[in-house]
Amino acid sequence: MLKKSKLKKEINASRKKITTLEQKRTRSQAALVYALLNHTTPDEADIEFFNKYTVQIENERSHMHELMAELEKLG
Numbered sequence: 001m002l003k004k005s006k007l008k009k010e011i012n013a014s015r016k017k018i019t020t021l022e023q024k025r026t027r028s029q030a031a032l033v034y035a036l037l038n039h040t041t042p043d044e045a046d047i048e049f050f051n052k053y054t055v056q057i058e059n060e061r062s063h064m065h066e067l068m069a070e071l072e073k074l075g
Contacts, residue, residue: 007071014064018057025053 028049035042 004071004074007067007074011064011067011071014060014067018060018064021053021057021060025050025057028053 028046031046032042032050035046
């Protein structure tokens with residue numbers, strides 16, 4: 001039971017972290033879309049931030065899925 005509770009807390013923390021990272025990525029994402037719509041070259045910093053946060057989000061989602069699979073194994 002203690003293991004299940006710990007996993008649930010870790011999953012919730014992971015979800016919150018993903019939400020925070022997605023919010024941080026939104027600014028650079030908006031700048032990229034704006035550049036695309038205006039047929040201009042996006043700023044390199046915006047591209048770098050977008051890629052950085054996207055990788056972090058993917059890694060955190062992968063970690064969260066591992067935790068969820070472990071929780072499911074416990075029943």
